[in-house]
Amino acid sequence: MLEKTFDEPLTECVLCKSGDIYFYHSTSNNIQIYKCRKCGVQFMNPPYSDNYLNEYYSAYIIDEPEWEKPLICGHNFYLSIIETYANKGRLLDIGAGKGYLLEAALSRGWKAEGYDVDEELTERLRNKYKIRVLDGDFTSLDLGSEQYDAVTMHQVIEHLKDPVPYIKKIHDILKPRGTLFLAQPNIRSRSSSFKFALEKMGIRKKNIGAYYDTDHHLFYYTPRTLKNFVERFGFELLHNRSGHRVKPGQSNFNRFIHRNLDERFLGKSTFLAIFKKKESKV
Numbered sequence: 001m002l003e004k005t006f007d008e009p010l011t012e013c014v015l016c017k018s019g020d021i022y023f024y025h026s027t028s029n030n031i032q033i034y035k036c037r038k039c040g041v042q043f044m045n046p047p048y049s050d051n052y053l054n055e056y057y058s059a060y061i062i063d064e065p066e067w068e069k070p071l072i073c074g075h076n077f078y079l080s081i082i083e084t085y086a087n088k089g090r091l092l093d094i095g096a097g098k099g100y101l102l103e104a105a106l107s108r109g110w111k112a113e114g115y116d117v118d119e120e121l122t123e124r125l126r127n128k129y130k131i132r133v134l135d136g137d138f139t140s141l142d143l144g145s146e147q148y149d150a151v152t153m154h155q156v157i158e159h160l161k162d163p164v165p166y167i168k169k170i171h172d173i174l175k176p177r178g179t180l181f182l183a184q185p186n187i188r189s190r191s192s193s194f195k196f197a198l199e200k201m202g203i204r205k206k207n208i209g210a211y212y213d214t215d216h217h218l219f220y221y222t223p224r225t226l227k228n229f230v231e232r233f234g235f236e237l238l239h240n241r242s243g244h245r246v247k248p249g250q251s252n253f254n255r256f257i258h259r260n261l262d263e264r265f266l267g268k269s270t271f272l273a274i275f276k277k278k279e280s281k282v
């Protein structure tokens, strides 16, 4: 098993730089969760070292062919929502992974491009889709200024050690009124909130904090903390709802019911947020 190594403990909140942070929870696998009193975000403290994260992500993408169809179907649904807010032009998918969002976007007529950290993975995507897929350090990539109509990050922001330079760069590369789509776990989902309450009362004693997914998630957002964070960098929140849960073998009817009923509202384990870049910089 991969050995977990850590940085020095953080003394301030990475998102808002406030020093007013406090111990909030600790998990069965001895991970400490802190919370910022100013912006409300929860985060792992100390965070994993870069060595651990690099090794972890080098083995992150595994082939699970049974998930391909449902995930592409899920991304088609997300893109249909994005298209109600965005011009269908140039799209950048950050954390492209196996390329399912790219594949859905290309089939819908977007001029899609991707980015991921792993070189081997991006090579695979370039060969498969014959499109521009970049790797390396995201913040130093040459992506121009005001070039993209939409930027998507599906289950990515919770993994980033410092999301601030990402949001700043996304603001730079989006056209005025461009759209930013974020999907991530909701640490205040009904299920996590219930388990958290049982743990604090000492009733739930096993798998404490398992919903933090501490093998790879460093930040734990709620719709409110994400909104407060992203809006500080010149964005405006337009839409929130729960994520669309897909799985192999699921019927179209089952998907239809969920995405039009319970998932329309917040409270499920993941949530979506659609932001628009404001006209003027802040």
Ligand SMILES: [Zn+2]
Binding pocket: 013, 014, 015, 016, 017, 018, 036, 037, 038, 039, 040, 041
């Ligand atoms: Zn903060």
